[in-house]
Amino acid sequence: MKKTIKLTKRSAIIFIILFGLVSLFADMNYEGGRSVVGQFLKLLGSSAFAIGLAAGIGEFAGYALRFVSGSIADKTRKYWIFIIAGYTLQLCSLPMLAFLDGWELAVAFLFFERVGKAVRKPAHDAVISFASTHTGSGFGFGLHEAMDQIGAFVGPALFSILLFTVKSGTEIQTYRNGLLLLFIPAALAIGITVIARFLFPHPEKFEIKSKTPEISGKGYSRPYWIIVIAAGLLAMGITDFPLIGLHLKKTGAFTEEAIPLLYAGAMAIDAAAAMFFGFLYDRIGVKALAGLFLAEIFTAPLVFLGSFYTIIAGMALWGISVGTQESILKAAIADRVPASKRAGAFGLFNMLFGLFWFAGSALIGLMYDRLGVYAVSAFSVAVQGAAFVYFLKIFRIERKH
Numbered sequence: 001m002k003k004t005i006k007l008t009k010r011s012a013i014i015f016i017i018l019f020g021l022v023s024l025f026a027d028m029n030y031e032g033g034r035s036v037v038g039q040f041l042k043l044l045g046s047s048a049f050a051i052g053l054a055a056g057i058g059e060f061a062g063y064a065l066r067f068v069s070g071s072i073a074d075k076t077r078k079y080w081i082f083i084i085a086g087y088t089l090q091l092c093s094l095p096m097l098a099f100l101d102g103w104e105l106a107v108a109f110l111f112f113e114r115v116g117k118a119v120r121k122p123a124h125d126a127v128i129s130f131a132s133t134h135t136g137s138g139f140g141f142g143l144h145e146a147m148d149q150i151g152a153f154v155g156p157a158l159f160s161i162l163l164f165t166v167k168s169g170t171e172i173q174t175y176r177n178g179l180l181l182l183f184i185p186a187a188l189a190i191g192i193t194v195i196a197r198f199l200f201p202h203p204e205k206f207e208i209k210s211k212t213p214e215i216s217g218k219g220y221s222r223p224y225w226i227i228v229i230a231a232g233l234l235a236m237g238i239t240d241f242p243l244i245g246l247h248l249k250k251t252g253a254f255t256e257e258a259i260p261l262l263y264a265g266a267m268a269i270d271a272a273a274a275m276f277f278g279f280l281y282d283r284i285g286v287k288a289l290a291g292l293f294l295a296e297i298f299t300a301p302l303v304f305l306g307s308f309y310t311i312i313a314g315m316a317l318w319g320i321s322v323g324t325q326e327s328i329l330k331a332a333i334a335d336r337v338p339a340s341k342r343a344g345a346f347g348l349f350n351m352l353f354g355l356f357w358f359a360g361s362a363l364i365g366l367m368y369d370r371l372g373v374y375a376v377s378a379f380s381v382a383v384q385g386a387a388f389v390y391f392l393k394i395f396r397i398e399r400k401h
Helices: 009-034 037-043 048-076 079-099 103-132 137-165 171-181 183-199 222-236 241-251 258-297 299-305 308-325 328-334 339-370 373-391 393-400
Strands: none
Touching (some): 009 103, 009 137, 009 258, 037 079, 037 103, 037 171, 037 241, 048 079, 048 103, 048 339, 103 339, 137 171, 222 258, 222 328, 222 339, 222 373, 222 393, 241 258, 241 299, 258 299, 258 308, 258 328, 258 373, 258 393, 299 373, 328 339, 339 373, 373 393
């Protein structure tokens, strides 16, 4: 009897775990760096508005470019080229901040980091979706995100330990030394990616033919667009952690050393949420996404208007939101788009998500500087409440089918 090796559930899980290890080390790199970039830019002389605008431009450019890279990946099927090149650019960008003296140039490297992610992300999500047809979309994306967030926890936690324990030299030099250490997980992530490339040169062969209809000339389905628009409104009200870190440093609610640790805790919750909601999605479907929209509504008021314990609660909800965005939101899209168009669908979703994120980040940064935390909280609750209401439309539409 001829045995099938590469198209089994077991090999699919191995593939997802390999990519999980890549993401674990990658997140140690860029989440470790992003957990302190707000404080570091402040030390370089940046304002809250400049940080919010920089974060928004970087996110928008990074998300907009995903539509281009995703479309090309669908046409060429050269998924590995996009994945390896994107990881290389992304993971070398934040460590380079250690060599800079001005915040203006630092913003450029933040931009490069987002561009690197844009190059590799649609192809990355597409190959995970191919393997996930053997495991269930919720489980596949949930397992990958959980491993991803282990790195997202460890990176900021190690940076926090560094800030707690190293007292010699200037404050900015301590940050520089920590940023330089990010080259280590970068090398590990890129190395494992290359190994995965040789073990699984054609990941698209994992895909199991499903009942997902091919996209007609009229475009994507209505449920797909509901998810995209609702997620876009959600993104508009999300507060970037660099601004949260700046706020906590400004108010003194947490010590300098504890801010990265708070971020690390949110990432640990993210990992648990990804697995839980992934499991839930495979059993109850898109209804599991309601938790994402509800969690995010309360985040900004708790973080910006609360005291020590309410800030922790707000960051816990922030972690749940991030975990579900990166797991079941992708699973829901993968289940509503055929394999031949999936990288492009992820890219289009990410482009629009980034557009809303850019607008929201710039507005929130400006509101924080000019109007204060009450305006930031009110704006966030309003747009994310609208996102939840719009998302509810999907239940009525899919019930008819």
